[in-house]
Amino acid sequence: MAMETTAESPVPVRTVLQAVGGWIGRLGRIWVEGQITDLNARGGTVYVTLRDPVANMSVRLVGPRAVFEAAGPAVVDGARIVVHAKPDFWINRGTFSLSAIEVRPVGVGELLARLERLKQVLAAEGLFRPERKRPLPFLPGKIGLICGRDSDAEHDVLRNARRRWPAVAFAVRNTAVQGTHAVREVLEALRELDADPEIEVIVIARGGGSMEDLLPFSDEALVRAVAAARTPVVSAIGHEQDSPLLDLVADVRASTPTDAAKRTVPDVREQIQLVRQLRDRGRRVIAGGLERETAWLRGMRSRPALADPVREIERQSEQVAALRDRARRCLDGALYRASDELAHTRARLLALSPAATLRRGYAIVQRDDDGIVREASEVAAGDRLLVRLADGRIAVTVAPDTP
Numbered sequence: 001m002a003m004e005t006t007a008e009s010p011v012p013v014r015t016v017l018q019a020v021g022g023w024i025g026r027l028g029r030i031w032v033e034g035q036i037t038d039l040n041a042r043g044g045t046v047y048v049t050l051r052d053p054v055a056n057m058s059v060r061l062v063g064p065r066a067v068f069e070a071a072g073p074a075v076v077d078g079a080r081i082v083v084h085a086k087p088d089f090w091i092n093r094g095t096f097s098l099s100a101i102e103v104r105p106v107g108v109g110e111l112l113a114r115l116e117r118l119k120q121v122l123a124a125e126g127l128f129r130p131e132r133k134r135p136l137p138f139l140p141g142k143i144g145l146i147c148g149r150d151s152d153a154e155h156d157v158l159r160n161a162r163r164r165w166p167a168v169a170f171a172v173r174n175t176a177v178q179g180t181h182a183v184r185e186v187l188e189a190l191r192e193l194d195a196d197p198e199i200e201v202i203v204i205a206r207g208g209g210s211m212e213d214l215l216p217f218s219d220e221a222l223v224r225a226v227a228a229a230r231t232p233v234v235s236a237i238g239h240e241q242d243s244p245l246l247d248l249v250a251d252v253r254a255s256t257p258t259d260a261a262k263r264t265v266p267d268v269r270e271q272i273q274l275v276r277q278l279r280d281r282g283r284r285v286i287a288g289g290l291e292r293e294t295a296w297l298r299g300m301r302s303r304p305a306l307a308d309p310v311r312e313i314e315r316q317s318e319q320v321a322a323l324r325d326r327a328r329r330c331l332d333g334a335l336y337r338a339s340d341e342l343a344h345t346r347a348r349l350l351a352l353s354p355a356a357t358l359r360r361g362y363a364i365v366q367r368d369d370d371g372i373v374r375e376a377s378e379v380a381a382g383d384r385l386l387v388r389l390a391d392g393r394i395a396v397t398v399a400p401d402t403p
Contacts, residue, residue: 021089032098033082035180041065051180063100074105081105115218119245127227133251134232136264140200142169143264144193146186149174153205153257160261165268171199177206182216187225194229201264205236205257217244226250236260358390
């Protein structure tokens with residue numbers, strides 16, 4: 001519970017320290033992980049500064065020599081350990097420390113298992129999905145480079161990038177690339193470069209090393225910071241066989257720092273050659289197109305309708321005249337045949353006409369009622385008949401039959 005104090009009724013230092021000691025004492029025994037620095041053994045006691053692997057924080061660790069010797073020879077400066085300890089607060093000096101009960105070195109197998117569990121968690125969150133990775137700009141105006149000071153990785157990136165494109169600009173941030181300060185310094189450099197609007201690509205480069213040396217580039221905080229960066233990030237950590245988690249979350253993974261320079265900056269000679277090839281190809285395409293269009297125009301002009309337009313009119317006129325003459329011939333022939341057929345029909349009609357028969361000496365005998373007498377028995381004496389000849393008619397009376 002909070003102490004009730006005022007300026008008129010303050011509490012003494014001992015009371016405050018006793019209260020702090022009581023609060024710390026209620027923590028109980030805990031397991032703590034950190035990295036050993038400043039290992040110092042005096043007599044039967046070992047004094048260690050246990051540093052956080054990421055943050056710039058540390059705590060004093062004290063324990064019997066036998067506890068540290070039981071952990072084996074791996075417990076040295078720079079090693080990562082897991083300690084079962086009891087928090088202690090020295091009231092007389094007002095200092096806090098951890099009293100070691102058991103010390104265990106963190107082995108490679110355990111580190112790999114932790115990295116695999118972290119990898120699964122980050123993959124489940126989608127930080128490794130290909131669709132979230134951004135393409136690099138064709139020719140970045142300015143490149144941010146995070147690497148060790150005066151390191152081979154820095155020289156490889158700068159030398160190969162400037163060899164490919166001499167005008168390329170870099171903003172170099174030298175940081176620790178292994179050890180306890182690496183994650184913090186790389187994170188600070190990443191945030192600084194990512195906040196610069198002139199930086200279009202950030203390259204994080206480091207040479208090869210052991211798995212323990214490359215552990216900072218598998219740190220969860222760094223991996224999440226790269227995933228959240230607005231600027232595309234290129235990971236160039238170690239050699240081809242090395243694969244820290246940074247490679248999986250970065251927008252582009254380069255096998256080496258030299259490969260990072262090749263992926264980030266185009267080769268000016270290759271681009272000039274490509275421009276020359278595209279220019280020649282464009283010329284060939286344009287020349288071919290013009291040649292095809294010229295040939296088409298030449299073919300169109302060579303057609304009779306365009307070469308001699310009057311000739312086409314004359315040809316059509318000749319065709320009209322020929323059709324007209326043909327029509328006339330057909331019509332004359334049809335009229336001639338009709339006239340001839342009419343003459344034959346008239347001749348047949350005249351030949352069959354009763355008038356023609358009368359002109360040959362025949363006569364038609366009719367009664368008064370216009371009935372034609374065909375037999376002698378049809379008339380009797382005294383009947384009046386009309387005899388029709390070729391040139392007129394004669395009225396007759398039938399005389400009695402005389403012997």
